[in-house]
Amino acid sequence: MTLPQPVMLYDTARAPNPRRVRIFLAEKGVSLPTTEIDIMAGQHFDKAYRGKVGSHNVPALELDDGTFLTETVAICRYLEAIYPDNNLLGDGPLEQSLVEMWSRRIETHLMMPIAFVARHGIAGMQALEREQCPAWSEHNVPRVAAGLRWFEKCLGDKSFIAGDRFTLADITAFCTLDFMRLIRTPIPEENLRTHAWRARCKARGTIVS
């Protein structure tokens, strides 16, 4: 079976989801042709982009049969099928479900609260949200702190968040925690496991910006 091949990645700097795909590709040792979309200028809302891609989301992956894939994990799942070496989504059904479970937990407990604080609380991010809800930004500040405590606890004695090896769930967590720069929230110094895990991730040499 020949699968449609990726021909173009629509990407944008500084946002955590496109970065998840960049790190995923770096782990695979794969480089794709890339088109940069300026989301702060609202380029992803342009009719040209939406008409072609079928959604305003970035990242998007164009295939040589004309298909466009959006949604970060759906894109990574397709890339894993095309470039199966250096497995990142789980080897076999049980690990696959555990990686998905951990990645989704991190999206819920950390990525979403951080995004809500930023997107509804930082004036410059109105371009992304169109209408902001400052009360929701404030509501999520303690949830970010709770999410950081939760992540530290979940690491336990594991080397990586889904178990003993690096997976998409670590990519999700790494990009999420780095995104806290935007809301000027550091990882608390006492979260020793989180800092050690972060150093293990960085040591791989694939954590591109």
Next chain:
Amino acid sequence: MTLPQPVMLYDTARAPNPRRVRIFLAEKGVSLPTTEIDIMAGQHFDKAYRGKVGSHNVPALELDDGTFLTETVAICRYLEAIYPDNNLLGDGPLEQSLVEMWSRRIETHLMMPIAFVARHGIAGMQALEREQCPAWSEHNVPRVAAGLRWFEKCLGDKSFIAGDRFTLADITAFCTLDFMRLIRTPIPEENLRTHAWRARCKARGTIVS
């Protein structure tokens, strides 16, 4: 390879995510031993539940090797591996990524706005959210309306939302739209494609409550 087998499904009535798993199993023709968790009484926050499952989330799937899976789609992905007949997550990498893409889009454009309106706007749902943010409930009311228009448009001439056959993405959408009963929002009469799609889903005889 023998995979760990499901031994118990932790379930709860009326919430959309556990229902997604129930419909998924009905499509597979599979019935599992079930334990009902009373989320309105906060039973999922009890130490007994969290200590066992590793999270407060419902649904949860217990396997015979002692693993607990949470996160609805991760559970469905494991069930698809155990019961591969009547494929619902996509046959081959491209369809798998498209089903995931559509199911996630529906989660973002419809499930989340509806859940936010309900969980932050209905007094009786404070048990789930602990602290509510009424401004966020109000903020999401127009997003629900926009999501309904978006879904009607996305259906286009397709029989089902990810293409020409029923998949997890339809299960996600069906449970999401039914959940609007809670916020007393009907599907607009003029959304003819949505109503016809809903009738096609119901005609399968697997849309359990």
